[in-house]
Amino acid sequence: MDPLSYGLSVAAAVALFPLVALAETFHTKVAVLGGGVSAISAVRNLTEGGIDDFMIIEAREELGGRAQNHPFAGINVEKGCNWVQGLGSNPINILSKKYGLETAANDGDDVVFYDENGLVNHTASYDSFGEAYDRMTELAQSRKKTGQVDISARVGLDMAGWYPMTALDEAVEYYSFDWEYGENPEVSSLLHGISNDEMTYGEQAFGEDSDGDRFVIDQRGFKYIFLEAAKEVLKEDDPRVLLNTKVTEVVYDHDGVTIHTDSDDIIKAEYAIITFSVGVLQHRDVKFSPRLPDWKMEGLFGFNMATYTKIFMNFPHQFWDDNQYVMYADPDNRGYMGAWQNLNAFLPKNTSTNIFFVTVTQDHSYQVESMEDSEVQAEAMKALRIMYGPDVPEPTEIFVPRWHSDPLFRGSYSNWPIGELDQHHSNMKAPVNGRLFWAGEAYSKEFYGFLQGAWYTGAETAEHVLQCIKSKCPKFEYYPKILKAKTYQKREFI
Numbered sequence: 001m002d003p004l005s006y007g008l009s010v011a012a013a014v015a016l017f018p019l020v021a022l023a024e025t026f027h028t029k030v031a032v033l034g035g036g037v038s039a040i041s042a043v044r045n046l047t048e049g050g051i052d053d054f055m056i057i058e059a060r061e062e063l064g065g066r067a068q069n070h071p072f073a074g075i076n077v078e079k080g081c082n083w084v085q086g087l088g089s090n091p092i093n094i095l096s097k098k099y100g101l102e103t104a105a106n107d108g109d110d111v112v113f114y115d116e117n118g119l120v121n122h123t124a125s126y127d128s129f130g131e132a133y134d135r136m137t138e139l140a141q142s143r144k145k146t147g148q149v150d151i152s153a154r155v156g157l158d159m160a161g162w163y164p165m166t167a168l169d170e171a172v173e174y175y176s177f178d179w180e181y182g183e184n185p186e187v188s189s190l191l192h193g194i195s196n197d198e199m200t201y202g203e204q205a206f207g208e209d210s211d212g213d214r215f216v217i218d219q220r221g222f223k224y225i226f227l228e229a230a231k232e233v234l235k236e237d238d239p240r241v242l243l244n245t246k247v248t249e250v251v252y253d254h255d256g257v258t259i260h261t262d263s264d265d266i267i268k269a270e271y272a273i274i275t276f277s278v279g280v281l282q283h284r285d286v287k288f289s290p291r292l293p294d295w296k297m298e299g300l301f302g303f304n305m306a307t308y309t310k311i312f313m314n315f316p317h318q319f320w321d322d323n324q325y326v327m328y329a330d331p332d333n334r335g336y337m338g339a340w341q342n343l344n345a346f347l348p349k350n351t352s353t354n355i356f357f358v359t360v361t362q363d364h365s366y367q368v369e370s371m372e373d374s375e376v377q378a379e380a381m382k383a384l385r386i387m388y389g390p391d392v393p394e395p396t397e398i399f400v401p402r403w404h405s406d407p408l409f410r411g412s413y414s415n416w417p418i419g420e421l422d423q424h425h426s427n428m429k430a431p432v433n434g435r436l437f438w439a440g441e442a443y444s445k446e447f448y449g450f451l452q453g454a455w456y457t458g459a460e461t462a463e464h465v466l467q468c469i470k471s472k473c474p475k476f477e478y479y480p481k482i483l484k485a486k487t488y489q490k491r492e493f494i
């Protein structure tokens, strides 16, 4: 076809089928906004409860959300979540077993530490931090019981007798704290974070054989088990799943919800379950009309979205230690290019890669995300050459996920900050107008940050919506105004 007649036929087509005609209006009972782990869990529960009239609206080309893998150096690496954290009856562990996910043993104690002078004996510092951490946990639990206010984990550690005096101490602390919470002890809540440790992994939550983590190495990706779980209730190309569709605005009143999208499709729903990360909501990537009430914003905007950045590099050969983990204690920059993981210690021996990757968090993540990959590589190589000498070869490949600047995530997972009260968190989760509901990792008081948090809250919120549909909405606690405590114990010096 010559260019002229092509132009004419396009013009004719546009005249015959004006663009607006392509946009559709869908009607559904329950719109699930986002298609991550919480959304999958939610539609399973809706189905179980006899409601098939739902839709999932997801911006990406597939379900799974932060469970994503990435082709790298000829294998798949996990861009997002990587560990089953907490075994036993943890629903993620159960899914992992059910679908035969390939995982490797994880041993956090299999770690060596380097500082600017080379390998250091970390035993004394490591043990002393471990003991302080235990005392801090007891302190957190006892403060919770007696109803004392929250303090930061930094103050908790101080009170437990720990203060980092050396670069090694800082690295030890980073390894056990920031590398898990995604943020430092200064901003993290003692009452809600630390006192939950037992609940999060321990026997209280998942039974006797709950202890430990498994590291996912399955080449189908961590996402595999969630996609399989979704398949049990969704058909292939299920018309109820709108992929590649970004929600731009949520309009709501007391009678229902209208969802606007970037493809101009409109979804009219009786109820909506919002599963976007708190980072996305805080960044106002999705507009709410009318504006969400103050009590809701106060809870939602006070929570933290942490960023955890894995910088993957593949090398011509392994020049590093055989341990699972290697820490570098930068004397001037706590945590920077510090937490290294040796993928060779997890993958089958015949895997052809030599991947050594480093994780940075918080401000270092923002810094790294603003750099070119080549600059990130140069920074990482500086640390490696201090640890392993000047002859260390350059990597053949590098991959730097950028979760914080990604408009669909705006970070990796939430962290409970000092200043967010229990009441704020209840407000985060509470529905608005009996029409807008929330689910996702951040809405779990015990398991925020973890896959199990996403899984539990998805099912729970769906159950609430089912009750609204079938009989009467359950009563939700929320706090229209959160007031200062009226009484403080006051003593005078004598």
Ligand SMILES: Cc1cc2nc3c(=O)[nH]c(=O)nc-3n(C[C@H](O)[C@H](O)[C@H](O)COP(=O)(O)OP(=O)(O)OC[C@H]3O[C@@H](n4cnc5c(N)ncnc54)[C@H](O)[C@@H]3O)c2cc1C
Pocket: 033, 034, 035, 036, 037, 038, 039, 057, 058, 059, 060, 063, 064, 065, 066, 067, 079, 080, 081, 082, 083, 084, 085, 245, 246, 247, 248, 275, 276, 277, 280, 285, 286, 308, 309, 310, 403, 407, 408, 409, 411, 412, 413, 439, 440, 441, 442, 449, 450, 451, 452, 453, 454
């Ligand atoms: C780097 C990293 C490491 C982690 N490590 C672990 C780990 O080892 N173990 C563990 O248990 N957990 C880990 N997590 C946390 C875990 O991945 C999350 O808790 C969980 O995946 C969150 O699920 P969700 O359904 O709450 O949210 P999401 O997965 O974020 O689902 C929300 C969905 O909404 C979509 N979306 C966003 N905006 C829009 C829009 N405007 N329109 C339409 N769709 C939109 C997104 O694409 C996404 O699919 C990690 C996360 C990251 C990023």
Ligand SMILES: *[C@@H]1O[C@H](CO)[C@@H](O)[C@H](O)[C@H]1NC(C)=O
Pocket: 045, 046, 048, 049, 050, 456, 459, 460, 463, 466
């Ligand atoms: C899910 O749905 C079923 C059926 O409605 C319900 O009995 C169950 O308790 C629900 N909740 C969770 C958290 O699984």
Ligand SMILES: *[C@@H]1O[C@H](CO)[C@@H](O)[C@H](O)[C@H]1NC(C)=O
Pocket: 121, 122, 123, 124
């Ligand atoms: C490391 O330090 C610990 C405690 O200070 C000591 O018991 C141990 O022998 C040291 N190990 C080595 C290999 O020097």
Ligand SMILES: *[C@@H]1O[C@H](CO)[C@@H](O)[C@H](O)[C@H]1NC(C)=O
Pocket: 348, 350, 351, 352
């Ligand atoms: C590695 O070995 C396993 C069996 O131990 C085998 O199943 C697999 O195919 C091998 N992979 C490669 C890349 O050779």
